[in-house]
Amino acid sequence: MHMADALLSPQVGVTFWAASIGGIAYSVKKLKKNMDEKMIPLMGVMGAFVFAAQMINFTIPATGSSGHLGGGLLLSAILGPYAAFIVMASVLTIQALFFADGGLLALGCNIWNLGFYTCFIAYPFIFKPLVNLESGKKLFIASVFAAVIGLQLGAFSVVLQTLLSGKTELPFATFVMLMQPIHLAIGFVEGIVTAAVLKFVMSARPEILYGSINQKPLPENLSYKKLIIGLLLTTILTGGALSWFASSNPDGLEWSIEKVYGKPELPEHETGIVSVLKSIQEKIAFLPDYSFKKSEKPDAENVAKEQEESWPAIDTGTSFSGVLGSLIVIILTIGTSFLIKAFKKKNA
Numbered sequence: 001m002h003m004a005d006a007l008l009s010p011q012v013g014v015t016f017w018a019a020s021i022g023g024i025a026y027s028v029k030k031l032k033k034n035m036d037e038k039m040i041p042l043m044g045v046m047g048a049f050v051f052a053a054q055m056i057n058f059t060i061p062a063t064g065s066s067g068h069l070g071g072g073l074l075l076s077a078i079l080g081p082y083a084a085f086i087v088m089a090s091v092l093t094i095q096a097l098f099f100a101d102g103g104l105l106a107l108g109c110n111i112w113n114l115g116f117y118t119c120f121i122a123y124p125f126i127f128k129p130l131v132n133l134e135s136g137k138k139l140f141i142a143s144v145f146a147a148v149i150g151l152q153l154g155a156f157s158v159v160l161q162t163l164l165s166g167k168t169e170l171p172f173a174t175f176v177m178l179m180q181p182i183h184l185a186i187g188f189v190e191g192i193v194t195a196a197v198l199k200f201v202m203s204a205r206p207e208i209l210y211g212s213i214n215q216k217p218l219p220e221n222l223s224y225k226k227l228i229i230g231l232l233l234t235t236i237l238t239g240g241a242l243s244w245f246a247s248s249n250p251d252g253l254e255w256s257i258e259k260v261y262g263k264p265e266l267p268e269h270e271t272g273i274v275s276v277l278k279s280i281q282e283k284i285a286f287l288p289d290y291s292f293k294k295s296e297k298p299d300a301e302n303v304a305k306e307q308e309e310s311w312p313a314i315d316t317g318t319s320f321s322g323v324l325g326s327l328i329v330i331i332l333t334i335g336t337s338f339l340i341k342a343f344k345k346k347n348a
Contacts, residue, residue, distance in 0.1 A: 001070070001151075001183070001253050002095070002110055003158060005103030005274045006266040009165035013274075016161070017108030023116055024089055027082035032344045035083070035337070036217045042208070042224070043079055044334040045231045047087040048326035050075060051094070052239030053193075055290060055322055059247040060185050065255035066247035067186030070154070072118025073127060073147050074194045078201060080212050081119040083337075088115035090332045094325060100285035104277040109161050113154040122150030133209055139198060144191030151187035155179045158253060169261050178256040186252050201227065239322020243290070244312040287324070291317035 005013070050071035057066040071091070075084035089111045095101040102110045126149055130142035159176045202209055204227045211218050249255070254264035269275055286293070 001113060001154060001158065001251065002092075002102030003106040003113070003161070003253070004265060004268075005105040005278065006268045007158075007162050007165065007167060007170075008103075008106055008109060010105065010273050012161055012165045013105035013108060015108075016112050020089065020108040020111040020115075023085055023112070023120075027085045028340055030082040031086070031340050034215070035340060035344065036211070037341060038218050038222065039079060039083065040334055040337040040341070041228055043083055043087055043337055044330035045228050045235065046075055046078055047091055047329040047333040049231055049235045049238070050087070051091045051329045052235045052243070052322050052326050054091070054095070055239060055243040055246060055318075057247040057249070057251060058189060059249055060182065060252070063182065063185075063255065064249055065182055065252055066249040067183070067189060067252050068246075069190050069193055070114050070118060070147075070151060072115050073122055073143070073150055073190070074197055076119045076123035076212075077127060077143075077194070077198055078208060078212055080215065081123050084123075085115050085119045086336060087333055088119065090336065091329055094328050094332060096281070097284050098287060098328065099290050099321060099325060100281055100288040101290070103274075104281050105274055109158075113157045113161075117153035117157065118146075118150035121153060122146040126150075128213060131213070133202060133206065133213070136199065139202070140192075140195045143195035143198060144188060147191035147194055148184060148187035151183050151190065152180060155183035155252070167266065169266055170257065171260065174260050175256060178259050179252070182252040182255060200230075204230065235326050236323060239326050240319045243318050243322045244314050246313070248313070287317065287321045290321035290325075291315060292320075 050069070053069040053071060055068070057068045059066050072084060072088050075087050078084075079087065092102065092107060092110050092114065096104055096107050096110070123146065127142045127146035130138065130145060132138040132142075156176065156179070159170075159172065159179055162170050162175065163172050198209065205222070205224045207218055207222055208224065208227075210216070250258060250264050257266065258264040268278065282288075
């Protein structure tokens, strides 16, 4: 559900940039007061895991569409909502800058749609009241229900943003009637994955989930190296190899646009700030679409045929992108966490 710049007017894009920066500033302020330093390595590894997991699109049966993990709810359940929002913003920023996944103008909207609703609405108001860590059934119900609601809010937000941007190619009623059902299916799958990962964390180090939900610091003598190593190895495997098995079907947003407009993307802006941002992104993104840059642009028809014929799409560029991107997320997230820690000590 990464929005492209073509879906937005500059005014809406800038407004949600401001809203997302406000959310980041608020989260930093909260973390400066009560950040548990022992969680910093886990923040980095969880960010890397979400980055790698988002590379794997799974097919939605009987639709011709696909979806991928959002990760906001999973991050919130393990790290708490404030750290989760910062980690999600880091992941999406790296995806936009280095992999051209989502536009730069749309980055604020993407952070808001994938981060705000899951971290600050679905997690505190749905997941926490429903969950009981002693009951696997309640953990599953809370994960699925909160994931579905979070993604439904995010999908509806995309529709509203296109409406406010004056995108008449996407009539509100038709667009919303396509976006909500397809993201209901995607949210259900995300809920199942979230429950499975939380079950793993619960079996390995239950103190982490109890501490996150009850907002209590971890015990001083707690060691979770095995959990970190397990998540790190899973991240490398996911980004480096499982990403080959990603569905080539358009994601829920592209699928909905194609059903309305006839193509999976709207025409790009050729002038103004959007054109400038696109030029900047093209220069910075050294692995566009999670692959090595090609010297010549291949014929779209041949590419489509090649994708249909070869599955899994074994590609060293994809593997390299998955591993390198995960490493960059770890560095950025841990670096940001240490900066927050330094400001916390300076103001103490």
